[in-house]
Amino acid sequence: MLDARVIKARAPFTIDVALQVARGASCGLFGASGAGKSTILACIAGAETPDGGTIELDGRRLYPPAIPLHQRSLGYLTQDAALFPHLRVAENIRFGLAPAQRRERSAWIDELVERLDLGALLHASPRAISGGQARRVALARMLAPKPPLVLLDEPFTGLDRQLVRELLTAIAGWQRELGFTLVVVDHDADILARLAPRVVAIEHGRTIADGSWDEIRAHPATPLLERLLAPL
């Protein structure tokens, strides 16, 4: 279970959001750009340090004190695939596996490679692949160690709809299979709804609604949320 309260001072407001997500469940963070969603995820991941609050994952305290990244056991994917440019695609994917695990998990790696259609790219340099391909490699790399918590920060931005559909289906399937807890940030309500039946709406660093998509849509807490949920 993820049990977090993130407090982070950030101009022009201070983020203060509590978030509980049961083990194996998924939750979407929804809100306008600049509402603080990505900062919350970055604090949970450890990429940023909160100014207060607590973060626990399956009973383990991640903050405070901020435990080192390598002890967090979570996957974090952002718009920036952040592939290691000096390693080939295959080496990127296997980066998080200890040498002994590489043999044990070869079937799992093969599955990731096949589902994400990375077979032809394994020997390529990250510099030689497209942005969409890089995002798929980053997804495979993140899932290879089978983390108990997966944080997705708008990883589908800029990808074509067909690829997004395939990735959403794959991620949802792997969540059912592996049972990881999933927290997703996206400004696209359709994408979020595909991955997370529960949504937490954030506005100016505060939770303004927490419930199912039907509940949120039926009674938008603020005019801004109503506008964000309105169809184009």
Place this chain on the structure above:
Amino acid sequence: MMRRAATVLFAIVLLYPLAGLLVPVGAWRWGDPATADAVRVSLVLTAIAMIVVVLIGTPMALAIARASARERLVWQAILLVSVLVPPLALGILFSLAFGPHALGAYLDRVGLKMTNTPLAFVVTQVYVSIGYYILGAVAALDAVPAALGVQAGLLGANRWSTFRRVTFPIARLGFAVALSLAWVRALTEFGAVVVTAYYPAGMPVAIWTGLENFGLPAVMPLLVVFLLTALPLPWLAHLFAQRRIARA
């Protein structure tokens, strides 16, 4: 056309001093034992100095690269002192600070002499070059996106493993450039070394004393060796770095 001619002229002006090697100064005096000694002293002691620079400078560069903006400014200000102090003034300050009326008295008791010894030579070289190495290494580390370190950490790599597997392989050319600058700075140091370590004489001091005592024919061979040991390493490192930047 005019611009091209001007740039070619500028390049010729920059390279022209090397033509001095072709100017007749009388028969060059090869095989002087003092020349071989000076080369050995310079290369061996500078190599030792570079090992010290890397061992101390690399963790310092990592610490500075991870520090807050305010701390970085303080560190840069301190490092720039070692870079900017005029060499001759530094030599005199070193002699005073490590002399018998200061720290030298205590070092002398444990057998560490800080004047005219290999130790004095190496310590002076480390001081004049470590600032260059650290500032260059910090710049190399800054060029590695922070997101890569975050991902490596979340994939289970601790700080050392992240440095070994991700940060250093990406920044290694920057480290090589920083080390080559430190090497040439230490190897060519004259003003401070001539005060702190006149003996054992490295190449710069040997060239100066040879010039004073025996004239150009005696120092030309050493001058050639001096250029060959000082120039190629930073020259090649910079060229490789520029080529990589052009390819990126």
